[in-house]
Amino acid sequence: MSAKVAFTIDGKTVQGEQGQTILQAAALASIYIPHLCAMKGLSPWGSCRVCTVLVNGRPQAACTTPVAEGAVVENDTAELKDLRSSLVEMLFVEGNHYCMFCEKSGNCELQAMAYRLGILAMRHPYMFPVRTLDASHPDVMVELNRCILCARCIRASQELDGKHVFDFVGRGSHRHIGVNAATGAGGTNLKVTDKAAEACPVGSIVKKRVGFAVPIGQRLYDSKPIGSAIESGRAAKG
Amino acid sequence: MSVAKRIVIEPVTRVEGHGKVVILLDENKKVISARLHIVEFRGFERFIQGRPFWEVPVLVQRLCGICPVSHHLAAAKAMDRIVGGENLTPTAEKIRRLMHYGQMYQSHALHFFHLASPDLLFGFDADVAIRNVIGVAGKYPALAVQAVLMRKYGQEIIKATAGKKIHGTGAIPGGVNKNLSIAERDVFLRDADQQMTWAQSAVKIAKDYTVANLAKLAPFGSFDSNHLSLVRADGAMDLYHGNLRAIDAEGKVIFDQVDYQSYVDFIAEEVRDWSYMKFPFIRSIGPEKGWYRVGPLARLNTAKFIDTPLAEAARKEFIAVTSGKPNNLTMAYHWARMIELVHAMEKIHALLNDKDLQGTDLVVKGERREVGIGLLEAPRGTLFHHYKVDKNDQVVSANLIVSTTNNNEPMNRAVAKVAQDHLQGVEITEGLLNHVEVAIRAYDPCLSCATHALGQMPMELTLVDYQGQILDRKSRG
Numbered sequence: 001m002s003a004k005v006a007f008t009i010d011g012k013t014v015q016g017e018q019g020q021t022i023l024q025a026a027a028l029a030s031i032y033i034p035h036l037c038a039m040k041g042l043s044p045w046g047s048c049r050v051c052t053v054l055v056n057g058r059p060q061a062a063c064t065t066p067v068a069e070g071a072v073v074e075n076d077t078a079e080l081k082d083l084r085s086s087l088v089e090m091l092f093v094e095g096n097h098y099c100m101f102c103e104k105s106g107n108c109e110l111q112a113m114a115y116r117l118g119i120l121a122m123r124h125p126y127m128f129p130v131r132t133l134d135a136s137h138p139d140v141m142v143e144l145n146r147c148i149l150c151a152r153c154i155r156a157s158q159e160l161d162g163k164h165v166f167d168f169v170g171r172g173s174h175r176h177i178g179v180n181a182a183t184g185a186g187g188t189n190l191k192v193t194d195k196a197a198e199a200c201p202v203g204s205i206v207k208k209r210v211g212f213a214v215p216i217g218q219r220l221y222d223s224k225p226i227g228s229a230i231e232s233g234r235a236a237k238g
Numbered sequence: 239m240s241v242a243k244r245i246v247i248e249p250v251t252r253v254e255g256h257g258k259v260v261i262l263l264d265e266n267k268k269v270i271s272a273r274l275h276i277v278e279f280r281g282f283e284r285f286i287q288g289r290p291f292w293e294v295p296v297l298v299q300r301l302c303g304i305c306p307v308s309h310h311l312a313a314a315k316a317m318d319r320i321v322g323g324e325n326l327t328p329t330a331e332k333i334r335r336l337m338h339y340g341q342m343y344q345s346h347a348l349h350f351f352h353l354a355s356p357d358l359l360f361g362f363d364a365d366v367a368i369r370n371v372i373g374v375a376g377k378y379p380a381l382a383v384q385a386v387l388m389r390k391y392g393q394e395i396i397k398a399t400a401g402k403k404i405h406g407t408g409a410i411p412g413g414v415n416k417n418l419s420i421a422e423r424d425v426f427l428r429d430a431d432q433q434m435t436w437a438q439s440a441v442k443i444a445k446d447y448t449v450a451n452l453a454k455l456a457p458f459g460s461f462d463s464n465h466l467s468l469v470r471a472d473g474a475m476d477l478y479h480g481n482l483r484a485i486d487a488e489g490k491v492i493f494d495q496v497d498y499q500s501y502v503d504f505i506a507e508e509v510r511d512w513s514y515m516k517f518p519f520i521r522s523i524g525p526e527k528g529w530y531r532v533g534p535l536a537r538l539n540t541a542k543f544i545d546t547p548l549a550e551a552a553r554k555e556f557i558a559v560t561s562g563k564p565n566n567l568t569m570a571y572h573w574a575r576m577i578e579l580v581h582a583m584e585k586i587h588a589l590l591n592d593k594d595l596q597g598t599d600l601v602v603k604g605e606r607r608e609v610g611i612g613l614l615e616a617p618r619g620t621l622f623h624h625y626k627v628d629k630n631d632q633v634v635s636a637n638l639i640v641s642t643t644n645n646n647e648p649m650n651r652a653v654a655k656v657a658q659d660h661l662q663g664v665e666i667t668e669g670l671l672n673h674v675e676v677a678i679r680a681y682d683p684c685l686s687c688a689t690h691a692l693g694q695m696p697m698e699l700t701l702v703d704y705q706g707q708i709l710d711r712k713s714r715g
């Protein structure tokens with residue numbers, strides 16, 4: 001068993017274990033640190049920065065920073081909330097997120113994050129990028145208008161499915177998700193039962209013909225905000 | 239027809255939310271025709287291309303905003319065909335019907351009390367300062383409260399079946415995503431009798447008013463026309479589903495029991511260069527005479543009977559006025575609308591007592607198709623949704639004929655008639671503006687200007703002579 005590591009989050013003492021990230025240790029202690037690209041079962045990634053906390057006064061990504069004895073972590077502060085909101089707003093304006101007719105509404109981590117953070121309007125201008133929808137796969141739709149480049153699909157395909165269906169292509173603002181076939185997702189060995197088909201936090205990779213099968217009121221975040229499972233200790237710890 | 243000079247209203251001159259009406263005069267300063275310029279979002283067909291078909295019932299309600307539930311259901315009916323699920327389970331069909339009748343109820347209540355009743359209770363010529371919903375609330379407070387509660391009842395039904403009061407998700411290809419719980423049902427059952435009483439008092443107001451003022455109302459914006467709607471296989475009124483039936487102004491059948499999957503063989507759309515909105519007509523008659531009316535008046539005319547007793551009794555009184563012939567009076571729309579209000583409430587009440595609403599068999603699927611056509615009778619009239627979907631599940635093309643488009647020519651005729659009867663000289667008077675407004679409003683068009691809840695309809699009226707010269711222009715709102 002790994003060595004115990006004690007540190008504090010917002011003044012509360014947390015017992016972690018060596019080798020854990022701050023995000024993992026916090027979750028086991030029922031403390032929610034907002035996060036999007038991190039996902040239980042996948043290797044840490046650290047791209048969205050929504051999990052930013054102050055570690056001994058310095059901003060760090062909680063999902064990639066290991067726990068350290070005696071560290072003083074700040075999580076639930078007005079300043080960090082504002083920073084996280086700004087990051088989430090950037091994700092909104094960089095894509096084409098039409099929650100009103102998106103089938104992921106109510107089950108979407110990005111939307112739920114915006115609600116949890118209390119985002120009402122975007123401080124950045126919308127960019128209305130031109131993105132593609134790939135419906136070539138018989139059972140899975142890849143709708144990149146909604147992609148937030150979290151790489152969960154890439155990691156799930158490689159680490160959990162043992163495949164290489166998704167990867168990043170392009171650079172800078174042109175960076176986007178590509179699939180491992182010139183003919184689109186339909187040309188890859190992706191299966192609807194793959195973990196990669198379920199890893200997307202938004203409506204970018206969805207199972208076809210499911211659509212709005214879950215009624216409003218019974219969706220994941222209809223009655224409880226994102227993070228409440230962790231806070232109530234029921235969580236799949238991540 | 240000796241058409242006078244055409245004038246083009248450039249899009250840039252369009253005023254958001256305003257009704258723009260142009261009245262054309264001939265050499266002798268007599269009214270030739272009227273043109274109601276309707277700003278319609280025609281980008282829809284393009285926007286929807288490439289979208290997955292299961293998204294469409296939710297998406298379309300966003301693009302045509304005034305009766306979202308009707309678009310939601312018409313699109314769902316079309317997508318039922320795509321998934322081969324048009325033979326819905328009893329629970330799915332009844333939940334959808336409940337949603338639809340709830341929508342009909344709240345829309346008709348809103349139209350009658352908020353938009354039409356000021357004209358009817360105070361008279362068309364009354365000062366606009368009192369001829370509005372606030373005026374009605376001041377003079378008839380009980381009626382105003384009823385109106386609010388009736389609307390709310392319909393909206394709550396929509397919420398219980400679609401998930402939200404506006405822009406819900408309840409209808410999905412091949413069925414619905416929820417049933418109605420006993421607890422939800424009981425809330426509606428508790429108020430059903432009260433609502434029924436109010437609906438009946440509403441039809442009485444409309445009837446008494448129409449009968450008492452028949453001499454004045456009969457010529458008002460009226461003209462002979464064909465009438466079209468869906469009817470049930472036995473000829474009964476059916477607002478959710480049926481086959482197409484069209485009759486002429488005398489009641490002669492033009493076609494009957496036409497499966498709407500083949501509507502394109504019977505209905506065509508004419509494009510006119512001055513309007514963004516198309517002009518549908520019955521193919522066998524042609525564009526000149528083949529246009530028709532839809533909506534409450536048309537439905538009262540096409541239906542052989544109504545299958546609920548109170549509405550059927552009201553229908554008998556309605557047809558007695560025209561001795562059983564079709565009613566061609568523009569102002570009879572209001573009365574017809576209130577008969578449908580009663581019918582919708584009777585249907586709601588019957589459905590609430592039906593155990594199928596608590597069923598759990600919600601979705602069916604069958605043989606996949608590439609074309610899906612869904613029609614229903616929306617509050618304002620027959621609504622057509624027509625989609626092509628490719629093998630990848632993406633929409634290739636879409637065509638919509640909305641109720642207001644079906645009533646395009648009739649509304650122009652109604653305005654022309656009013657102008658012929660009320661234009662004096664070449665000056666637009668306040669009275670003429672009022673009368674044009676009342677005529678347009680009878681059709682309950684889905685224009686933001688027409689559904690302006692407070693006070694008068696924002697409108698611009700222009701008189702143009704045979705050489706295209708503007709003789710007068712007045713606007714307000």
Ligand code: SF4
Pocket residue numbers: 146147148149150151152153154177199200201202204205
């Ligand atoms: S498709 Fe989904 S899972 Fe993949 S990078 Fe985009 S948002 Fe993340």
Ligand code: FES
Pocket residue numbers: 034035036037038045046047048049050051052061062063064
């Ligand atoms: S969750 Fe840590 S950077 Fe995305």
